[in-house]
Amino acid sequence: MNIEELRDYCLNKKGVTEEFPFDETTLVFKVLGKMFALTGLERTPPQVNLKCDPEWSIELREEYDGLIYGGYHMNKKLWNTVEFSNLPVDFMKKLIDHSYDLVVAKMPKKLRAQLD
Numbered sequence: 791m792n793i794e795e796l797r798d799y800c801l802n803k804k805g806v807t808e809e810f811p812f813d814e815t816t817l818v819f820k821v822l823g824k825m826f827a828l829t830g831l832e833r834t835p836p837q838v839n840l841k842c843d844p845e846w847s848i849e850l851r852e853e854y855d856g857l858i859y860g861g862y863h864m865n866k867k868l869w870n871t872v873e874f875s876n877l878p879v880d881f882m883k884k885l886i887d888h889s890y891d892l893v894v895a896k897m898p899k900k901l902r903a904q905l906d
Contacts, residue, residue, distance in 0.1 A: 791874050791882045793829065793836055799883060800827055803890055804905045822901050826893040827886060835873045837862070840889035842870045
């Protein structure tokens with residue numbers, strides 16, 4: 791997966807917007823105003839921060855040592871930084887979906903209903 795594929799995949803999810811709230815090189819994807827992914831456009835290798843279940847985060851970091859680690863400048867219990875260029879596209883989509891689903895699940899029922 792490359793940065794364009796990452797962007798397209800995120801933007802095709804219901805209720806997703808993109809913005810640059812921190813600076814001109816940090817692209818943030820939000821679902822109904824809540825962040826679920828962010829990527830530094832100038833990062834090499836390409837990386838994305840994704841929300842993750844804390845227990846699965848530990849498993850992923852052990853299995854993908856060097857490619858998945860505690861979220862850069864984020865709560866390392868809840869966020870992973872993923873170097874995505876060397877991971878299978880289907881696996882990346884699964885990680886993105888998981889992050890999106892976690893954020894949506896924490897929203898009030900009224901907001902979640904907007905996505906139906």
